[in-house]
Amino acid sequence: MGFYFFDLFQILFLLVFGLAVGILLVSLIRGARQWNKNNQSPRLTVSARVVAKRADVSRRRNLDSDHMAHTSSYTTYYVTFEVESGDRLELTMDGSQYGLLVEGDRGNLTFQGTRYLGFQRT
Secondary structure, three states: OHHHHHHHHHHHHHHHHHHHHHHHHHHHHHHHHHHHHHHHOOEEEEEEEEEEEEEEEEEEEEEOOOOOEEEEEEEEEEEEEEEOOOOEEEEEEOHHHHHHOOOOOEEEEEEEOOEEEEEEEO
């Protein structure tokens, strides 16, 4: 009975480890594909209007070497733009750029694939 339990534990451990490595690899491959696709896309500047803004805050709790808990948070900023054709495009950007935009702003949006490059008010 003892050897059977140990073998079952090893199998489950390897399955969970393999699943974690697989998820990490898929994430890395998707990120590399998106980066490459953005690099291959043309830089476009189009007339657009800011229609929505949102921020997604995620929190992580870490333990340091003294077993003290530290909480850190990360914010991802999203802005939805509407172009003249009526199509909408949601782009991520850093907080300093996000803070400069207001819903209703009109101007020229510059982007490359899914990469935000700038917005110039008109």
